[in-house]
Amino acid sequence: MSVLSTPAEAPKAAPVSRRTRSSGAQRRAVALFIAPFAILFLAFYAIPIVYAVVQSLLTVEREGTFGRPRQVFGGFVQYEQVFQNTAFWESVGRVLLFGVVQVPIMLGLALLFALLLDSPLLKGKKFFRLAFFAPYAVPGVIAAIMWGFLYSPSLSPFGAVTSNVDLLGGNLVLWAIANIVTWVYVGYNMLIIYSSLLAIPTEIYEAARLDGASNIQIAWRIKIPLVIPAIILTAVFSIIGTLQLLAEPQTLRSFSSAINSTFTPNLAVYTTASVPNYNLAAAFSVVLALATFILSFVFLKSTQRKVTQ
Amino acid sequence: MLIMGVFTLYFLTPIWWLLTTSTKTGGEITSTAPLWFTGNSAGTFFANLGRLFSYGDGLFGRWLLNSALYAGVGALIGTIIAAMCGYALAKYEFRGREAIFNIVLSGVLVPATALALPLFLIFSRVDLTNTMWAVFLPSLVSPFGVYLARIYAAASVPNELLEAARLDGSGEIRTFFTVSTRLMAPALVTIFLFQFVAIWNNFFLPLIMLRDQVLFPVTLGLYAWNSQISQIPELRSLVIVGALVSILPLIIAFLALQRFWSSGLGAGGVK
Numbered sequence: 001m002s003v004l005s006t007p008a009e010a011p012k013a014a015p016v017s018r019r020t021r022s023s024g025a026q027r028r029a030v031a032l033f034i035a036p037f038a039i040l041f042l043a044f045y046a047i048p049i050v051y052a053v054v055q056s057l058l059t060v061e062r063e064g065t066f067g068r069p070r071q072v073f074g075g076f077v078q079y080e081q082v083f084q085n086t087a088f089w090e091s092v093g094r095v096l097l098f099g100v101v102q103v104p105i106m107l108g109l110a111l112l113f114a115l116l117l118d119s120p121l122l123k124g125k126k127f128f129r130l131a132f133f134a135p136y137a138v139p140g141v142i143a144a145i146m147w148g149f150l151y152s153p154s155l156s157p158f159g160a161v162t163s164n165v166d167l168l169g170g171n172l173v174l175w176a177i178a179n180i181v182t183w184v185y186v187g188y189n190m191l192i193i194y195s196s197l198l199a200i201p202t203e204i205y206e207a208a209r210l211d212g213a214s215n216i217q218i219a220w221r222i223k224i225p226l227v228i229p230a231i232i233l234t235a236v237f238s239i240i241g242t243l244q245l246l247a248e249p250q251t252l253r254s255f256s257s258a259i260n261s262t263f264t265p266n267l268a269v270y271t272t273a274s275v276p277n278y279n280l281a282a283a284f285s286v287v288l289a290l291a292t293f294i295l296s297f298v299f300l301k302s303t304q305r306k307v308t309q
Numbered sequence: 310m311l312i313m314g315v316f317t318l319y320f321l322t323p324i325w326w327l328l329t330t331s332t333k334t335g336g337e338i339t340s341t342a343p344l345w346f347t348g349n350s351a352g353t354f355f356a357n358l359g360r361l362f363s364y365g366d367g368l369f370g371r372w373l374l375n376s377a378l379y380a381g382v383g384a385l386i387g388t389i390i391a392a393m394c395g396y397a398l399a400k401y402e403f404r405g406r407e408a409i410f411n412i413v414l415s416g417v418l419v420p421a422t423a424l425a426l427p428l429f430l431i432f433s434r435v436d437l438t439n440t441m442w443a444v445f446l447p448s449l450v451s452p453f454g455v456y457l458a459r460i461y462a463a464a465s466v467p468n469e470l471l472e473a474a475r476l477d478g479s480g481e482i483r484t485f486f487t488v489s490t491r492l493m494a495p496a497l498v499t500i501f502l503f504q505f506v507a508i509w510n511n512f513f514l515p516l517i518m519l520r521d522q523v524l525f526p527v528t529l530g531l532y533a534w535n536s537q538i539s540q541i542p543e544l545r546s547l548v549i550v551g552a553l554v555s556i557l558p559l560i561i562a563f564l565a566l567q568r569f570w571s572s573g574l575g576a577g578g579v580k
Binding site (some may be wrong): 025026027029030031032033034036037038040041043044045047048049051052055097101108112113116121122123128130131132133134136137138139140141143144145146147148149151155157183186187228236240241243244246248251253254266269273277278280281284285286289292293296297 | 313316317319320321324326328330343344348390391394396398401403409411413415416419420422423424426427428429430431434447449450453454480481482485489506509510511512513518528529531532533534535536538539546549552554555556558559560563564568572
């Protein structure tokens with residue numbers, strides 16, 4: 001069982017029946033079906049990526065101090081700057097640390113809630129499902145504004161805590177953001193895992209129960225192994241999301257002075273682009289996109305092998 | 310049960326706080342009990358609403374409209390486009406099918422935020438930054454939608470039915486719009502919701518593209534107000550009421566369409 005199913009294991013496509021209709025008509029239909037997406041994908045995915053790579057290979061040169069700026073091919077000049085830019089790598093380290101801590105906690109909670117929702121002992125499932133999922137309807141910016149008020153000492157309903165512990169200070173602000181992200185996404189991940197739990201045929205549980213398995217044993221030995229593909233899917237999306245953190249820290253900057261302009265990689269991209277230094281910002285973007293792609297791809301491949309073994 | 314109860318508090322308290330606080334005047338926010346209403350809650354709430362929609366020549370209403378346009382129309386068109394492509398990938402055999410699908414899959418792994426700056430560079434090239442198109446057009450593309458559509462089409466549209474439609478002389482395109490989309494309906498609602506949320510929540514793209522406040526989606530608008538609170542303190546209560554108003558459409562959409570997404574959501578993960 002794989003998460004992102006590869007074409008090879010896809011169900012067979014409708015056989016082309018020559019007797020009923022010429023395959024030319026079908027080919028035209030396929031072209032019509034695919035063309036709109038293909039054109040938009042090219043224009044707003046592929047070409048921008050290529051263009052960013054090109055931009056990242058250019059550098060601005062001036063003739064004299066006040067001369068007109070001119071873009072010339074600079075080879076890997078921008079990338080040298082990327083690799084020497086400690087602020088950027090600190091931000092990468094920060095989101096990696098964030099991901100190593102926050103993603104397992106969030107997915108662990110999501111799995112726990114999904115199992116509880118699936119357990120026959122729990123009452124009021126519908127209510128819990130909605131209550132836990134509700135924060136997903138809150139956009140990152142709004143969630144950050146809300147929690148920003150809740151964290152700040154003067155406004156918070158939890159003044160006893162927030163006036164003694166500086167949640168928005170340099171030591172804790174990263175985890176204050178982690179809490180916001182967890183709050184928003186636990187319910188969403190819970191639902192994905194829960195719906196794959198629902199897909200398990202109940203006969204399996206009955207058989208296990210006849211063999212004397214307890215609820216906890218069933219959860220641990222049957223349910224969790226069977227929902228691993230769903231967990232992998234949520235993990236990949238969480239990894240991607242973590243590396244791209246922007247809205248929450250950027251919004252919290254008006255509550256906390258501990259978040260600087262290069263707190264996360266995407267903030268560094270934004271800051272560099274506002275300078276404006278588009279060539280360097282493009283190089284940052286390319287490195288970040290590549291890193292995200294490789295990390296999620298490697299994660300997918302390595303977990304897929306383990307699952308099939 | 311106890312665990313679920315405790316976490317219900319965790320998930321709902323911030324939203325409850327938002328609700329109670331939006332019924333207070335600026336001064337009452339700090340001076341009254343934080344998680345409960347005041348004597349004159351309803352009156353203050355409507356007064357706040359009135360100020361929210363009249364501030365800056367009705368800027369907030371404009372932002373809501375913009376968001377509805379970007380996310381509503383964008384997700385609608387995006388869903389149709391993704392559905393057609395995913396359907397073709399699932400139901401026809403043709404050369405380059407695997408290649409196209411693999412490109413779509415790698416598109417899923419390239420997040421939208423990583424594209425914001427490259428898109429900005431392209432749009433500034435053709436002088437389209439700071440226009441609605443700059444946010445609307447890129448939002449139409451959803452590789453994840455195509456991926457989901459392909460899975461759903463493979464699972465819910467039987468080949469025999471397509472053959473039968475062909476024997477009846479129905480064209481491929483007509484079959485898709487009259488027969489197949491109906492079979493894929495719950496899936497299409499799920500794709501629509503996913504894309505709606507993604508566009509509604511997208512922050513980086515509008516942040517980097519738009520300068521003119523009139524074009525902002527509601528999230529960017531509230532962000533802008535929020536960062537001005539230290540200079541204009543009266544904005545604080547507007548930000549709080551505005552935040553409440555801005556999350557209502559999504560909550561209503563999720564409640565109204567619950568029947569569809571709760572069945573459709575799993576398929577992407579199970580496959």
